[in-house]
Every structure is written in structure tokens, then in C-alpha cells.
Amino acid sequence: MKRTKKLIVVSGINIHSGGPVTIYKAILEELSKLSHEFDIYALVNNDKLFTVKNIKYFTFSRFFSRNVLSFYYEYYYFNKLSKKWKPDVWISVNDKTPTVTVPNQVVYFHNSSLFYSFSFKTFWIEPIFYLQRFIYKFILKMNASKNRYIIVQQEWLKKKLTGLYLDKKIIVANPEIDSIVRAPVLKSSTEKFTFFYPSLPRAFKNFELIVEAVKFLNKMNPKLQYEVLFTLSGYENRYAKYVKAKAKGITQIKFVGHQTKEGMESLYLKSDTLIFPSLLETWGLPISEAMNYNLKILLVDLPYAHETLGSYNKGMFFKKNDVVGLANYMKMAISGELLFESTKKVELRSDLYFNRFDKLIEFILK
Numbered sequence: 001m002k003r004t005k006k007l008i009v010v011s012g013i014n015i016h017s018g019g020p021v022t023i024y025k026a027i028l029e030e031l032s033k034l035s036h037e038f039d040i041y042a043l044v045n046n047d048k049l050f051t052v053k054n055i056k057y058f059t060f061s062r063f064f065s066r067n068v069l070s071f072y073y074e075y076y077y078f079n080k081l082s083k084k085w086k087p088d089v090w091i092s093v094n095d096k097t098p099t100v101t102v103p104n105q106v107v108y109f110h111n112s113s114l115f116y117s118f119s120f121k122t123f124w125i126e127p128i129f130y131l132q133r134f135i136y137k138f139i140l141k142m143n144a145s146k147n148r149y150i151i152v153q154q155e156w157l158k159k160k161l162t163g164l165y166l167d168k169k170i171i172v173a174n175p176e177i178d179s180i181v182r183a184p185v186l187k188s189s190t191e192k193f194t195f196f197y198p199s200l201p202r203a204f205k206n207f208e209l210i211v212e213a214v215k216f217l218n219k220m221n222p223k224l225q226y227e228v229l230f231t232l233s234g235y236e237n238r239y240a241k242y243v244k245a246k247a248k249g250i251t252q253i254k255f256v257g258h259q260t261k262e263g264m265e266s267l268y269l270k271s272d273t274l275i276f277p278s279l280l281e282t283w284g285l286p287i288s289e290a291m292n293y294n295l296k297i298l299l300v301d302l303p304y305a306h307e308t309l310g311s312y313n314k315g316m317f318f319k320k321n322d323v324v325g326l327a328n329y330m331k332m333a334i335s336g337e338l339l340f341e342s343t344k345k346v347e348l349r350s351d352l353y354f355n356r357f358d359k360l361i362e363f364i365l366k
Helices: 020-033 071-085 120-124 127-141 155-162 207-222 236-246 261-270 287-294 305-308 323-335 357-364
Strands: 007-010 038-044 055-061 090-092 103-106 149-152 169-173 194-198 225-228 253-255 274-275 298-302 314-320
Touching: 007 020, 020 038, 020 287, 020 314, 020 357, 055 253, 103 127, 149 155, 149 357, 155 169, 155 274, 155 305, 169 357, 194 207, 194 261, 194 323, 207 225, 207 236, 261 287, 274 287, 274 323, 287 298, 287 305, 298 305, 298 323, 305 314, 314 323
Parallel strands: 007 038, 007 090, 038 055, 090 103, 103 149, 149 169, 194 225, 194 274, 225 253, 274 298, 298 314
Antiparallel strands: none
16 A cells, blocks of 8 residues: 655664653654654554554564664664665664665764773673673764764764764754743751752762762761662662662661652652762753752763753752762751852854754754
8 A cells, every 4th residue: 555644764672761761752742743744653662661642663572672683673674674664764763873775864862871981890880881882983883874964962962973973964952851840848847858869770870979978978977867869779780789788887878769750759859959970971861850840959060961950050060079079068958058159051052953852853854
């Protein structure tokens, strides 16, 4: 049967959690609004994660899509599909540029591991991450010249990639974040001051910096009443176990485990200050979420963090390995002595910049 509409294929079979799922959903939401003009096929590893209407989902085994066999799909099987389906546009949302036969191809790049500086400790804790980074540069360049556009989330990442993809147009597209500011819950005088760090157990997330800061803070002032909430159980992987072991005996640190959307909202409302020490992000979604909850934010002094925070009057930056500096900020936050200064929005120099996904989709479909 001859197709009456143009076809868009979106692929992301290794996307299964965190920010990448949010991005994938947002792209599908915008594409679904164009269903009168396009058929939209989405290649996923778990269709239960997606409820966007007007999309035809094709599910691939999670096991096969998350290991070396994903290369079979990306560089062989998808090409067979493209020749069969004859799509007009193919959008890859998982960094790789698949081998496909299509007139308009776009890749969404949201993995900055290529620019992470490894230590021996990181290699020991998460060796697979190290190996992935080692070959990642070659994977990214594979088929890159086929893309009409490369999409990144921040200006600093565009600058990094420009040296690798000088011949390609790189678009900066900030993820859309719910901007409704929630009123904070009024806490009683008997409730503990609460710090919150929501993140997955990855070595570059730098949980151990907070643990060391808490140890220093407890020595400096053992009578302080506060708690620190980690969204880890402490048993997920080698890194989580490492953090759990470092925090052994520290009563202020609570391992609350992975949270539902409702659980996250409850914890944000309960919290006073977000601590975000991650060494590697393409955006850092909890920063934006904390701003929506009007929280104070202690933030690592790295380019991605400045760009995500933008203009905000409750942010404070600490050096990435500064245990004492972070401990002092925590002490001042608990006592109400921390004086925040309004931060400035990072100036974006990109001539291809979007802060709305509808405009981004409209542009790449021209």
C-alpha cells in the first residue's frame, strides 16, 4: 500500500532512563502534533516508557540494544529498515549516527563522556565507562558526515564538538523544563535542615565529595542538625557500594533509593538546598528542577553548571574537588548565613539556537 504521508523515523533503542528518556519523549510530543502531515515511527527498547499518541512504536530487546550488539542494529539492521520504509527524515536521539538510506538525517548528541578526565579510581570503579569513552570518539565520527544537523544541549558542548565536526551545522537546543515555580513547604522549627542530591550511581556523579564534606562538617561542628538525601540504595553497582561504604556510620546521610515522579516531588518539597557536584553533564536536569522548587543550590563550578543555572538568585558555586569549601557552604546554609548573589545568564553565541522543541522540530524538518 502506497504511503500518503511523509515518514519520520526516530531511533533511540539504548535509551532507558534519566534525562535522555525525557528528551526522547519531548521530541515525540512535538512530532505527534504533526501527525496530520507525517507518519512517525519510534524505535525504542521499552514502549511502556512512552505514552505519546500518534506514534507507531517498534520495540527492540533491552538486552540486545544496550550492549555491543546494538552496533548490529545501528550499522546494519536500521539500513535494511530504511530501505524498506523509505523515510524522509531519520532522527537519532542516542548520539550514534546509524547507517541508513535517507535524504535528511539528524543526530541528537547528549553524551559528554568524551570530554571527561579519568582518574585511576574512576577506572577501577567503572571500567566499562572508561572503555566506552576510549572508543567513543571513533563511534561518534562514524557516519557523522551523513548528518544534516547535529543537536547539542549547551553552548560549551558545541564548542567542544566543533573541532571534531567542522563541516557540520551544530544546533544548540536547550531542553524544555517545566517552569512553574512551586511554593516551598513551610518546615517546623524541629525539622532538620535537608540537603538533596538526586542522581544515578555513576562514577562521575561525585557523590563521594559530599560524603567527605559531611565528614569534615561533623568534625568542625558535631552538634549541627541536618540530613543529606541520596537517591541511591547503595547496592545498585560497584560505585553505589563504594559510596555506601564511604558513608558508613554517618547518620546524616540517608540512602532513599530510586524515586518515582511523585517521590521526587515530595523530596524536593522537603528539601532546603540542592547540592550538585557532578563532574559531567550535558544539562543537569536536577538544577532546573531545583530552581522550579525555589531551592538554594550549591553547584560545582563547571561550564555546564553555569549555563544551566543561568540567572538565579539562590546559587553558589564551589570548586569541583574542594571538600572544605563545600563543607563551609553547607555550614553557612544550615545556619542561614550563606549570602547568595544573583548569577548571570551565559551569553550564547550560536547562530542556531532554540529553547523550544516545537521551533527546533520545525527547523530540522524544513
